[in-house]
Amino acid sequence: MTLKLKLSKPIFMKNQIEHNQKESVDLLRFLQKSAHHLKPVVQIGKNGINESVIKEINEALLAHELIKIKFLPSQKLYMQSLSEEIIQSTVSKLVKMQGNIITIFLAKKKNSNYLKGF
Numbered sequence: 001m002t003l004k005l006k007l008s009k010p011i012f013m014k015n016q017i018e019h020n021q022k023e024s025v026d027l028l029r030f031l032q033k034s035a036h037h038l039k040p041v042v043q044i045g046k047n048g049i050n051e052s053v054i055k056e057i058n059e060a061l062l063a064h065e066l067i068k069i070k071f072l073p074s075q076k077l078y079m080q081s082l083s084e085e086i087i088q089s090t091v092s093k094l095v096k097m098q099g100n101i102i103t104i105f106l107a108k109k110k111n112s113n114y115l116k117g118f
Contacts, residue, residue, distance in 0.1 A: 031066060031095045031114060035103045040070035048075065049082055054089045061092060061106040065114055071100045 041060045044053065060067045069086065071079050083102050087094055092106040107115050 027115075028095065031105055032103070034114065035066050035068060035095060038066065038068050038103075040068040040101055042067070042069045044069060044071045044075055044082060046072065046074050048078070049085055049089075054086070057086060057090055057104075061090060061104070062108075065108055065112060066095070066103065066105050068101050068103050071102075073100060076100055 042057050075082060083094065083097065087104065090106060092104040095103040095105050
């Protein structure tokens, strides 16, 4: 009996934003371009993720919508699972995962700066 593991891809899936195909690809590119100049606002260290880290991420998402999170090299092996936990806890979308930094997005309910043209 063989055991097959299904690993999720570490990049943003095109259908993760609920719009038609072209709009979601355009939005993804726009968010990636917008995040290029951003500095990480949260750093995940050797203690991993706890309630206070999730709270800090939620506050940053409410303030900025689009943020970067940096993982220390000691967390590189766990980065995929920690990223999924962050995304589920904050109900945000993964925009990009590159190196030891992830970019996530959570649109404001009103007056989103990033969704005006979409």
